[in-house]
Amino acid sequence: MRGPSAPVSDDWLDAYVSSGSRFRDDVWELDIHTAGRRAFHKILRWPSALPTDSQISKEQHQQLIRAAKQYLWSLSTDPPPGRRRPSAPTLQAHGQLVQTIIAWMATEGLSAFRLLTPSVVGQLVAWLRARPGAGTRGTLKPTTVGFYLNVINTMYLQRAKLEDSPMVNPVPGSSTSGLAGVCKRTAARIPFIPDPVAVDLLSKALDWVENHSATIIAAIDLAERTYRTAAAEGWKESWTRTIVNRALAAADIPGADGVPLTQTVTVRRAGNHLTAACFALIAGLVGMRASEILSMQVDAVELMPIGETGLSQAYVVARLFKTSQDPRGSLERWIAPQPVVSAIDCLARLAAVLRADTKGVDLFIVKDGFGAPIEVMTNHLITWRLQQFAEAVDTVPHEGRTWEFSSHQFRKTFARFIARGDRTQLLALADHFKHASVAMTSRGYVGTDFELHQLINEESRNETAWALDRILASESLGGRMGERIAAGNHGFRGRAGEEVRRDYVDFVLAETDLHIRGCDYGWCVFQPEVAVCGGEIAPNEALRSPSACSSCPNLVVEPRHAGYWQERRTRNQALWERASPLARASLAETIGECDRMLRRIQEVEGV
Known part of the structure; x- marks a missing residue:
């Protein structure tokens, strides 16, 4: 069954979904340039094999995949009225969601999207709610269930352009969020970091950057140089590690806790904590998104004069992705207090040591061992490192429990701080606001980040x-x-x-x-x-x-x-x-x- 104006040919299959992939391909290499994503995060693979407990044929499974691809093609070329064409990351997210729906349909013996009636969608909702996830009971959050329902509802809205789609409103008399159970209680809004926890974490992060970064970077530099020398001399991998440990023990370089960094594992851990400390300072004192921070490169600090005062104000130069029309992001500037300038300098020194003679300009990089390739840091990894750093410096508990950090919380915390107008509570922010107030009013702190303005409001x-x-x-x-x-x-x-x-x-x-x-x-x-x-x-x-x-x-x-x-x-x-x-x-x-x-x-x- 086709929609009333469905395509009459397969020309859409040859259309480009990216600069190197077409809609007919089973592997889509998408043009995703958002910082914090590695190569495998930019690929969408369409399954060729049936789920193990499938109740439909392989041919029917492939027809479902074809319909899903056509749905994504319709969004890219002619989205529903009032909606923008999806970006490459959004297209990938929709693709992953619809693949999960197809897998469920196969196990339920549903061979076409037109079979997704309201009652069937109700069964899907029950299945989604029972799936493992990060909800309060270890299941999917209602907001996540809503994302799946939004895909089905959008497919229904696009039915006139598709060969196979739901032909009956899948959520009659309701909304996708309502059917998913999203309400004020379950909306799972990103929390702000409680004041005592934020004060403690940012103060300790600042201490690491200002008082311990030099020795930690020196230890990392010694370990990297010693490894390269040993490797060049032909030592086997097992011996190079021993040689590095002996060099570290002889140098007796103290860590942040005063204990010498004498093992490669402790040196690497200290470097990870230092990176997390730098991220926390930048996110907490500037209010940038994680993708914007992870896009920062060498020479990210720019000094601009303040009128004719003879003074200058430091700015962070990075890329804004979320609201930018350019898929590679648009260059923007955020005002930067001195602790942030120190954190960026620390990252630059650390990155130079890790890269050695290799080229590269990114500040947030990962090296999973001596001789390993340089990789960009992902948002998931920086969240994990933030939690590890918080545990290492023993941040104060909140309501008797250790606070669970995520990269997004710092932006919310920054917005709340600006909204409250309290210029003196956070020790690490005092210098920031005193300096910035010379240049602009409270609303000017966030530059052209209009979404942050809304969050502040x-x-x-x-x-x-x-x-x-x-x-x-x-x-x-x-x-x-x-x-x-x-x-x-x-x-x-x-x-x-x-x-x-x-x-x-x-x-x-x-x-x-x-x-x-x-x-x-x-x-x-x-x-x-x-x-x-x-x-x-x-x-x-x-x-x-x-x-x-x-x-x-x-x-x-x-x-x-x-x-x-x-x-x-x-x-x-x-x-x-x-x-x-x-x-x-x-x-x-x-x-x-x-x-x-x-x-x-x-x-x-x-x-």
Whole structure:
């Protein structure tokens, strides 16, 4: 059965799916240039053999594969209205999904896609939900099940262009995500790294890069040179390793923990941890995607003057793939704080040692042993190394458990940090924001990365909702805005006010443009018309300070901020005791600010 306007010839089989492969080929070598993919990640192989428990003939199996190829051809040449033509990585992903569907169909005796009726699709969903995966019960996540259903639904939408496709809406009266069970609870959004964990990991990563990279790279260099010399002298592989270990033992080069790096295995492990530390700093302090970071090459840092100030700002130059029209990615720049510049320099030195006399410009490279070829680093590998590094440096636990890192989490964490407006919480970010603020506003930190702008806006809304809920429920608030809220929020407090408070927060987010921006000494319920700092769309970071905010009608301080005000008071009291009479007047005013704030937020809490 054909669709009403299905192709009448097989010309589509000779069309090119890539520069070197046609749709009729059983091996597609796709033009995928996204960083972090090796050669085998760019190939899609179509099975020639039947599944072992197949209930259809080989000819029927090949007809299914032909239909799948035609479906992908239709997406490439004439996608459904409103959809863009898929990129090579997307085409490969669709191909892998449809291959899994074909394998299931073969075992169920389904010889054509037109047999995928709603009831049959329901059986497929049940099978997919039971497959092993990374869900909460070790099965596929609902979002992954939704990807499979989206392939079937898209095939239905393309039915007029295909010889074989579902002819009845496979998800009538529903959506693919709804049928897959995707909801807020199961959406499996990428989490941000909790603040204490992020602080700990980035601080230790910075320590590795600044204080231990030189000795680690020296040990790797010694091992590589010794191996090459031994190999050139004709020593067998088993002996070369012994010779390298003896050289390392004699050199007695200390590792990050102070223990000498005397074995090839410990040297290689230290190099892996150093690479992960560099990635964490770049991802955590710049907010780039993993593919963008892995695309970085030698000389990735570019200095640009800041107006006529005589100063310069460092930028990371890398390739943006996801939103680029160029399949090879477009060159973009991201502002780079000094820790990131140090990390890139560290990677360049490490890569030069690993390459020796071979050519290459990539910074994130892998060498799986002496004499092994240089490979590009994959996203999966860098995620594994991040976890190994976190375990090696013993990062602080979260809720009693070791945090499971992934490369994507750093981007979300960066966005949340920007959205919160807290410029002082992460030790490794303090220098970054102080330097960058000379050049641009908060929205300028991410350059032309518009998707990150959207992510920041989403996190800003989440932060506003969370802060507003806390403020409305609190009995003890300081700051001019805080005192006003505490005087009239009785109906929002306690368990009785939970539902009212939740409804009010939803109303505020939906009907107003209110933004609450945090810092370590309070919340700014931002209203530009009365902001002492003079900010127009957000607090002015250049003029924002505890003293300025104390007199601002926008400030709210709650008991969780007491530590900052107590520490500020102690610090200024120590200065007052040894200051001149003239300076004491100013310090006494600051101490008074702290006393008034602490007295207000401790009135009800009794702390």
